[in-house]
Amino acid sequence: MTVPDEAAKRRIVDLFLSEEERLLRRWTQLSGASPDELRDLYQALRTALVDGAGDFADVRGLLAELSRARVRQGHTPSDTARMVFSLKEALYEAAEADGGPEALRGFVWFSQLVDDLGLYTFETYTAAREKIILDQAEQLLELSTPVVKLWEGIVAVPLVGTLDSARTQVVMEKLLQTLVETGSEHAVIDITGVPAVDTQVAQHLLKTVVAARLMGAECVISGIRPQIAHTIVTLGIEFGDIVTKASLADALSYALRRSGVEITGAERARIAVRAERP
Amino acid sequence: MERVPILKLGDILIVSIQIDLDDQSVLALQEDLADRVVSSGARGVIIDITAVEIVDSFIGRMLSTIAAMTRMLDAETVVVGMRPAVAITLVELGLSLGGVRTALNLEKGVAALEHVRGTAG
Amino acid sequence: MNGPTEMPIATNGDVVLVRQKVRGLAAEIGLSLVDQTKIVTAASELARNALVHAGGGRVHIEVLHGARRPGLRLVFSDEGPGIPDLEQALTEGWSTGGGLGLGLSGSRRLVDEFDLVSAPGEGTRVTVTKWAR
Ligand SMILES: Nc1ncnc2c1ncn2[C@@H]1O[C@H](COP(=O)(O)OP(=O)(O)OP(=O)(O)O)[C@@H](O)[C@H]1O
Numbered sequence: 001m002t003v004p005d006e007a008a009k010r011r012i013v014d015l016f017l018s019e020e021e022r023l024l025r026r027w028t029q030l031s032g033a034s035p036d037e038l039r040d041l042y043q044a045l046r047t048a049l050v051d052g053a054g055d056f057a058d059v060r061g062l063l064a065e066l067s068r069a070r071v072r073q074g075h076t077p078s079d080t081a082r083m084v085f086s087l088k089e090a091l092y093e094a095a096e097a098d099g100g101p102e103a104l105r106g107f108v109w110f111s112q113l114v115d116d117l118g119l120y121t122f123e124t125y126t127a128a129r130e131k132i133i134l135d136q137a138e139q140l141l142e143l144s145t146p147v148v149k150l151w152e153g154i155v156a157v158p159l160v161g162t163l164d165s166a167r168t169q170v171v172m173e174k175l176l177q178t179l180v181e182t183g184s185e186h187a188v189i190d191i192t193g194v195p196a197v198d199t200q201v202a203q204h205l206l207k208t209v210v211a212a213r214l215m216g217a218e219c220v221i222s223g224i225r226p227q228i229a230h231t232i233v234t235l236g237i238e239f240g241d242i243v244t245k246a247s248l249a250d251a252l253s254y255a256l257r258r259s260g261v262e263i264t265g266a267e268r269a270r271i272a273v274r275a276e277r278p
Numbered sequence: 279m280e281r282v283p284i285l286k287l288g289d290i291l292i293v294s295i296q297i298d299l300d301d302q303s304v305l306a307l308q309e310d311l312a313d314r315v316v317s318s319g320a321r322g323v324i325i326d327i328t329a330v331e332i333v334d335s336f337i338g339r340m341l342s343t344i345a346a347m348t349r350m351l352d353a354e355t356v357v358v359g360m361r362p363a364v365a366i367t368l369v370e371l372g373l374s375l376g377g378v379r380t381a382l383n384l385e386k387g388v389a390a391l392e393h394v395r396g397t398a399g
Numbered sequence: 400m401n402g403p404t405e406m407p408i409a410t411n412g413d414v415v416l417v418r419q420k421v422r423g424l425a426a427e428i429g430l431s432l433v434d435q436t437k438i439v440t441a442a443s444e445l446a447r448n449a450l451v452h453a454g455g456g457r458v459h460i461e462v463l464h465g466a467r468r469p470g471l472r473l474v475f476s477d478e479g480p481g482i483p484d485l486e487q488a489l490t491e492g493w494s495t496g497g498g499l500g501l502g503l504s505g506s507r508r509l510v511d512e513f514d515l516v517s518a519p520g521e522g523t524r525v526t527v528t529k530w531a532r
């Protein structure tokens with residue numbers, strides 16, 4: 001790295017200060033960013049260069065804010081990086097016009113500074129975008145696992161697909177929340193559509209049933225496949241006194257009976273449902 | 279120290295915990311309740327924790343103690359309104375509140391008490 | 400934003416204040432409602448332990464700015480008698496004070512990181528951390 005002499009630094013900073021209007025106009029043209037945003041940045045840079053004695057914390061704060069805003073507005077990462085890097089080009093033109101060796105050496109120093117700030121901008125942009133993606137994934141997760149009301153006082157979560165620990169947790173929280181909101185004392189967790197569970201998922205299911213009980217509601221787990229039953233037993237997980245039923249229909253009729261609803265013709269309905277099972 | 283008010287509705291005592299209780303107040307509530315059950319001849323107690331943001335081992339133990347104590351005094355206790363986040367945390371903490379009846383809300387708590395009394399004769 | 404804070408744990412009222420402070424910060428850094436409840440419950444257990452088993456202590460509360468997500472770190476410390484057998488103290492149901500023996504073992508399950516340092520005559524320090532998801 002070049003160690004810049006003080007004279008070179010001073011020359012480029014002088015240029016930066018005296019040519020403000022021209023540099024800002026050129027920077028705006030090259031970057032395509034809004035003049036207001038760039039003016040704020042320029043001010044912050046000036047403060048850092050002149051009074052701040054090389055303290056760029058405010059500049060970085062401003063850049064972080066700008067790049068987060070740009071993520072939300074849908075700008076690309078290269079767009080966002082160009083916003084910063086193009087200052088180099090604008091300043092280079094000024095240094096070239098000046099023509100002196102000090103201005104050019106000073107420019108090398110200044111461009112390293114801009115590179116640092118540009119990389120920082122890029123990093124905050126990426127971090128902000130990752131966060132948005134994560135948030136969206138979470139929202140999708142919630143959407144993809146509906147809690148449905150089967151009957152007055154009975155809700156169900158039909159789980160379909162692979163259950164990981166995170167998804168199970170989200171679903172279970174939602175189930176408990178629905179119990180409160182709908183005043184339902186019975187819940188059916190149907191895992192007919194779940195190919196396999198691991199220890200953690202089985203534990204989450206179990207904890208949910210216990211948590212529901214603490215809140216004053218009863219859960220029935222239905223549709224446990226033979227392989228899953230096998231896993232649970234081999235893992236040594238105690239399902240204890242938790243009620244399990246073969247099918248969602250069985251679970252529903254159980255919950256109905258528990259909540260005091262008379263069921264007539266239930267036998268036939270059950271046979272019909274069972275007949276559909278392979 | 280804060281004292282939690284105890285309301286009487288027919289032969290049911292209702293305690294609604296609205297504030298973050300320190301341990302001293304929790305113990306005081308326990309004693310107050312026992313006294314009131316005896317003096318009022320109440321047959322049921324409802325502890326409403328809808329507003330309670332955490333139940334730790336101390337409050338959990340109080341709930342179990344109250345349930346056991348009132349049962350000895352021939353009254354039934356129902357804890358109502360536990361929030362999902364609180365229930366999930368209690369399970370993780372390892373507290374299952376054995377022997378404590380629970381209901382989703384006040385209305386269901388009252389119904390549960392009536393049901394108990396109905397079957398008890 | 401939030402510099403580290405130090406709070407005394409000398410009375411039952413202090414335990415309540417610690418809970419409230421932790422709740423406020425946990426919400427501020429965006430912990431989910433369930434995670435807020437977990438860290439506040441752990442704080443309540445550990446503050447009470449310092450009060451009951453060590454005659455008082457203090458908690459150091461710090462917001463962490465991780466690379467990807469913020470976190471909350473609580474350090475409970477006291478100059479009490481210390482714990483002779485850490486293994487035993489962390490066993491569920493083990494208590495010298497007629498408690499349920501859930502405070503330490505339970506708090507450990509409620510947080511992401513748990514560290515217990517203690518020796519007889521040297522006081523006790525418990526550090527817990529919860530990260531936003
Ligand atoms: N800060 C401390 N100083 C000294 N001993 C402690 C401290 N914290 C815990 N202990 C010891 O560890 C044991 C287990 O603590 P733990 O919090 O798990 O249970 P407990 O406090 O006895 O009961 P509770 O379930 O009500 O919390 C205590 O009984 C005590 O002997």
Ligand SMILES: [Mg+2]
Pocket residue numbers: 444447448498501502503
């Ligand atoms: Mg304890």
